[in-house]
Amino acid sequence: xxxxxxxxxxxxxxxxxxxxxxxxxxxQRIYHELEQEGYTVINPIGQPYDExxxxxxxxxxxxxxxxxxxTKVLKPIIYKSEGGIRTLIQKAVVIxx
Amino acid sequence: xxxxxxxxxxxxxxSGIGKxxxxxxxxxxNPVGFKDTLPSVIAYRNNRILVxxxxxxxxxxxxxxxxxxxxxxxxSAHLYQVPDSCETKTAxxxxxxxxxxxxxxxxxxxxxxxxITIPASFDTIQSNATKLAGEAAGIHxxxxxxxxxxxxxxxxxxxxxxxxxxxxxxxxxxxxGTFDVALVSIDNRELKVIDHEGNNFLGGLDIDHLVLxxxxxxxxxxxxxxxxxxxxxxxxxxxxxxxxxxxxxYRAEEAKKExxxxxxxxxxxxxxxxxxxxxxxxxxxxxxxxxxxxxTIKLTKHLLEKNNIKNSEVDRIILVGGTTYIPYIRTCLSQxxxxxxxxxxxxxxAIILGAGYYAGTKNxxxxxxxxxxxxxxxxxxxxxxxxxxxxxxLLTGLVDQDFSGYYRVTRTDGGFDSGIIAFHSKFNExxxxxxxxTNIFNVKILDKYHTVVYENEHIGINHxxxxxxxxxxxxxxxxxxxxxxxxxxxxxxxxxxxxxxxNKKLYKTISKTILKASGEKLIINIVEGKSDTSPASNLxxxxxxxxxxxxxxxxxxxxxxxxDFDISExxxxxxxxxxxxxxxxxxxxxxxxxxxVSAVKITQELEKVLVELENIYSDEFEMADVPKLEELxxxxxxxxxxxxxxxxxxxxxxxxxxxxxxxxxxxxxxHLIRRRNxxxxxxxxQAQKNEIREELLLKPNPKIEHAFNxxxxxxxxxxxxxxxxxxxxxxxxxxxxxxxxxxxxxxxYIELFYYYAIKPIEDYTDENQAKKIMNNGQKAIDKExxxxxxxxxxxxxxxxxxxxxxxxxxxxxxxxLK
Numbered sequence: 001x002x003x004x005x006x007x008x009x010x011x012x013x014x015x016x017x018x019x020x021x022x023x024x025x026x027x028q029r030i031y032h033e034l035e036q037e038g039y040t041v042i043n044p045i046g047q048p049y050d051e052x053x054x055x056x057x058x059x060x061x062x063x064x065x066x067x068x069x070x071t072k073v074l075k076p077i078i079y080k081s082e083g084g085i086r087t088l089i090q091k092a093v094v095i096x097x
Numbered sequence: 098x099x100x101x102x103x104x105x106x107x108x109x110x111x112s113g114i115g116k117x118x119x120x121x122x123x124x125x126x127n128p129v130g131f132k133d134t135l136p137s138v139i140a141y142r143n144n145r146i147l148v149x150x151x152x153x154x155x156x157x158x159x160x161x162x163x164x165x166x167x168x169x170x171x172x173s174a175h176l177y178q179v180p181d182s183c184e185t186k187t188a189x190x191x192x193x194x195x196x197x198x199x200x201x202x203x204x205x206x207x208x209x210x211x212x213i214t215i216p217a218s219f220d221t222i223q224s225n226a227t228k229l230a231g232e233a234a235g236i237h238x239x240x241x242x243x244x245x246x247x248x249x250x251x252x253x254x255x256x257x258x259x260x261x262x263x264x265x266x267x268x269x270x271x272x273x274g275t276f277d278v279a280l281v282s283i284d285n286r287e288l289k290v291i292d293h294e295g296n297n298f299l300g301g302l303d304i305d306h307l308v309l310x311x312x313x314x315x316x317x318x319x320x321x322x323x324x325x326x327x328x329x330x331x332x333x334x335x336x337x338x339x340x341x342x343x344x345x346x347y348r349a350e351e352a353k354k355e356x357x358x359x360x361x362x363x364x365x366x367x368x369x370x371x372x373x374x375x376x377x378x379x380x381x382x383x384x385x386x387x388x389x390x391x392x393t394i395k396l397t398k399h400l401l402e403k404n405n406i407k408n409s410e411v412d413r414i415i416l417v418g419g420t421t422y423i424p425y426i427r428t429c430l431s432q433x434x435x436x437x438x439x440x441x442x443x444x445x446x447a448i449i450l451g452a453g454y455y456a457g458t459k460n461x462x463x464x465x466x467x468x469x470x471x472x473x474x475x476x477x478x479x480x481x482x483x484x485x486x487x488x489x490x491l492l493t494g495l496v497d498q499d500f501s502g503y504y505r506v507t508r509t510d511g512g513f514d515s516g517i518i519a520f521h522s523k524f525n526e527x528x529x530x531x532x533x534x535t536n537i538f539n540v541k542i543l544d545k546y547h548t549v550v551y552e553n554e555h556i557g558i559n560h561x562x563x564x565x566x567x568x569x570x571x572x573x574x575x576x577x578x579x580x581x582x583x584x585x586x587x588x589x590x591x592x593x594x595x596x597x598x599x600n601k602k603l604y605k606t607i608s609k610t611i612l613k614a615s616g617e618k619l620i621i622n623i624v625e626g627k628s629d630t631s632p633a634s635n636l637x638x639x640x641x642x643x644x645x646x647x648x649x650x651x652x653x654x655x656x657x658x659x660x661d662f663d664i665s666e667x668x669x670x671x672x673x674x675x676x677x678x679x680x681x682x683x684x685x686x687x688x689x690x691x692x693x694v695s696a697v698k699i700t701q702e703l704e705k706v707l708v709e710l711e712n713i714y715s716d717e718f719e720m721a722d723v724p725k726l727e728e729l730x731x732x733x734x735x736x737x738x739x740x741x742x743x744x745x746x747x748x749x750x751x752x753x754x755x756x757x758x759x760x761x762x763x764x765x766x767x768h769l770i771r772r773r774n775x776x777x778x779x780x781x782x783q784a785q786k787n788e789i790r791e792e793l794l795l796k797p798n799p800k801i802e803h804a805f806n807x808x809x810x811x812x813x814x815x816x817x818x819x820x821x822x823x824x825x826x827x828x829x830x831x832x833x834x835x836x837x838x839x840x841x842x843x844x845x846y847i848e849l850f851y852y853y854a855i856k857p858i859e860d861y862t863d864e865n866q867a868k869k870i871m872n873n874g875q876k877a878i879d880k881e882x883x884x885x886x887x888x889x890x891x892x893x894x895x896x897x898x899x900x901x902x903x904x905x906x907x908x909x910x911x912x913x914l915k
Contacts (some may be wrong), residue, residue, distance in 0.1 A: 051516070078869065086509075095340050
């Protein structure tokens with residue numbers, strides 16, 4: 001399932017912002033259905049880099065004086081909840097710069 | 098005497114731990130990220146000690162703060178300088194940290210004895226240094242095992258290979274960063290490493306770099322009209338290209354994995370909003386990696402030559418390390434050495450498995466006394482907010498002693514790890530929260546030797562579920578929906594005590610076909626009250642009828658409908674309805690001060706309950722309740738009369754008075770009848786369930802069992818829902834299964850035949866034909882020809898003028914929404 005979610009995430013990111021409105025409801029619906037099945041999908045784009053966030057596998061290009069920020073997300077974070085227990089099933093793969 | 102049972106692969110690049118139990122080895126997963134292995138890397142950043150993946154992440158930006166491959170320095174006098182401190186560490190210290198991290202994977206009691214693997218090249222000093230690292234990690238008894246031997250044990254045990262005579266095995270270990278090959282002699286009594294060869298700087302990462310440099314870069318240069326792309330990426334002068342390097346490296350690794358199972362892989366890269374696709378074939382890939390594979394083959398040949406072993410004397414080559422997933426490596430080894438290449442077990446965990454099997458056969462030599470165990474820290478106070486709307490929440494820890502040590506906080510879903518941080522008496526840590534859910538954290542306090550002296554694994558913080566600044570909802574807010582039995586029930590949209598403002602989207606389906614201009618209506622009824630009561634006993638706060646005339650086209654049963662609920666802090670309810678199939682969108686604001694009442698709906702509700710009241714047997718109720726039932730019946734009749742009286746009255750507020758009385762009447766109905774019905778339905782459900790379970794025990798059927806488990810899996814939830822509709826639909830699903838089980842038996846069709854045979858002959862369209870078929874049916878029963886009997890029953894069914902009602906068919910709804 002995580003591979004399907006990642007593909008969905010990639011499709012969503014390929015849609016140009018000006019065209020996205022036409023697909024918005026469809027994506028909301030798909031993510032809702034995924035949530036019903038216990039999957040939580042998180043896109044960490046734009047978040048400051050935090051070395052404590054182990055749900056993220058970061059490729060850090062360079063650390064200068066500016067704060068490090070996630071600039072690109074290749075794979076989203078996916079959690080699966082079963083029997084009231086949430087588990088990380090996919091780490092996000094991100095580029096930090 | 099107890100066995101050691103725990104086996105540890107303390108690797109140069111990755112490490113892991115397993116336990117021998119019930120005849121096999123179970124590998125423990127890292128609770129942080131849930132991987133089987135832990136990168137053998139330590140990093141220091143912002144006063145934290147990071148171990149594993151996060152530490153490795155720092156390699157590119159703070160290489161001076163990251164320590165890896167320290168295993169190569171085991172037993173040497175080499176000292177590592179800890180950043181921003183005057184402290185120094187040895188390879189033993191770092192290895193002990195890795196071992197402690199691995200012991201943290203085990204939730205049960207931590208082992209005091211373990212088998213730890215070492216490379217075949219380790220001398221006595223290096224071996225003893227590994228033992229010291231084990232002891233520093235709290236493993237009082239350390240048994241060492243050479244990695245190639247561990248790999249052989251894994252393959253021999255998993256496959257149960259009988260070795261009656263002396264054989265030579267080659268252990269080909271091609272990992273992420275290193276290559277090792279060992280020649281092992283094996284028989285039923287002894288496993289011995291004869292010799293080994295290796296290259297400490299040859300691994301899977303070299304292959305990823307090759308793919309990037311030789312396959313991806315040339316293709317991208319053409320697309321981007323660039324030159325020397327590889328050099329521009331690695332010289333660090335252009336930030337954009339440095340970022341691209343890491344993305345391409347990730348894509349190269351993914352392509353490498355894909356090519357292990359497919360003949361070709363597409364690499365897709367986005368550069369400046371352009372998507373560039375590059376095709377890599379397995380043929381190109383094999384050609385590219387050939388020199389690297391050849392290097393390993395040369396080392397392997399050299400190993401055999403110097404030990405005077407011919408290819409024919411090698412019984413098998415066993416594979417270890419993630420790089421050996423590449424099919425070309427397997428093919429090359431098989432062709433060059435003309436022997437069996439064994440890749441039957443996961444090469445990334447083979448050493449852990451082997452260490453575990455070995456540990457399962459070795460007795461513990463020492464027993465640890467209670468005094469050796471660390472003292473538990475008492476009087477630890479942890480302060481935090483249970484409910485938060487922020488992305489991070491502060492946790493403060495206070496130790497009521499003059500305590501100096503370390504703390505570590507992890508989230509139990511594996512997504513957060515504070516790292517190990519030094520503190521004195523008090524610590525503060527901002528904990529990252531996953532939005533809109535409960536976050537459970539584990540807090541550990543460690544003494545100066547990194548031994549756990551306090552643990553609390555129940556720190557729960559709710560994010561976004563409550564808002565301490567807003568007003569709580571006094572009652573549940575629910576949507577009335579149809580069930581499949583022709584009645585309605587309430588689905589909770591917001592829960593009592595949820596804090597305003599609130600928003601939620603529900604996805605439903607249309608439960609009846611509404612043809613345009615048919616006069617039918619789609620009803621959206623939102624009520625405030627208790628979700629586990631009958632809809633009519635609650636206060637209507639939003640009522641909307643969508644007339645068939647207002648529909649742009651026919652609305653078909655099964656069409657999806659989205660309903661977005663929004664309640665403001667001043668309790669205004671906004672409902673947005675969207676039906677994509679007919680492009681209908683309605684936005685309606687319901688003001689809290691204006692009550693929503695429909696006389697038609699109240700009449701329907703009262704009429705329905707009156708039928709039920711008039712059909713109940715009062716002797717089934719307690720004596721005290723009988724007059725109350727009659728009182729209720731009279732009240733319902735009176736309300737129906739009043740509704741007739743006010744027909745056409747648009748001025749007075751009599752309808753609101755009727756609505757108020759109706760709700761009270763339904764509350765009484767819930768108390769007297771509905772609750773009683775729910776109890777009876779739960780009993781019926783249990784009886785039906787037990788009956789099916791017994792049938793399945795006598796005559797197992799995996800398909801039916803699967804359907805049965807699906808129905809019953811959430812039974813605690815639906816049996817406690819107090820929702821008669823839900824329980825009844827579950828009973829019906831069980832009845833459907835019972836029916837299926839019944840007709841598994843051929844003889845059941847005899848009964849069904851007689852059901853048709855005893856019907857009056859005039860019920861059939863062709864009486865003569867029906868009689869003839871019935872005679873044939875009787876003969877089929879006499880001959881026990883059930884296939885023919887089934888066909889006869891089908892014919893009789895088709896001849897019936899009025900077809901019997903399908904008990905299991907879903908009823909169309911009254912509201913039009915389910």
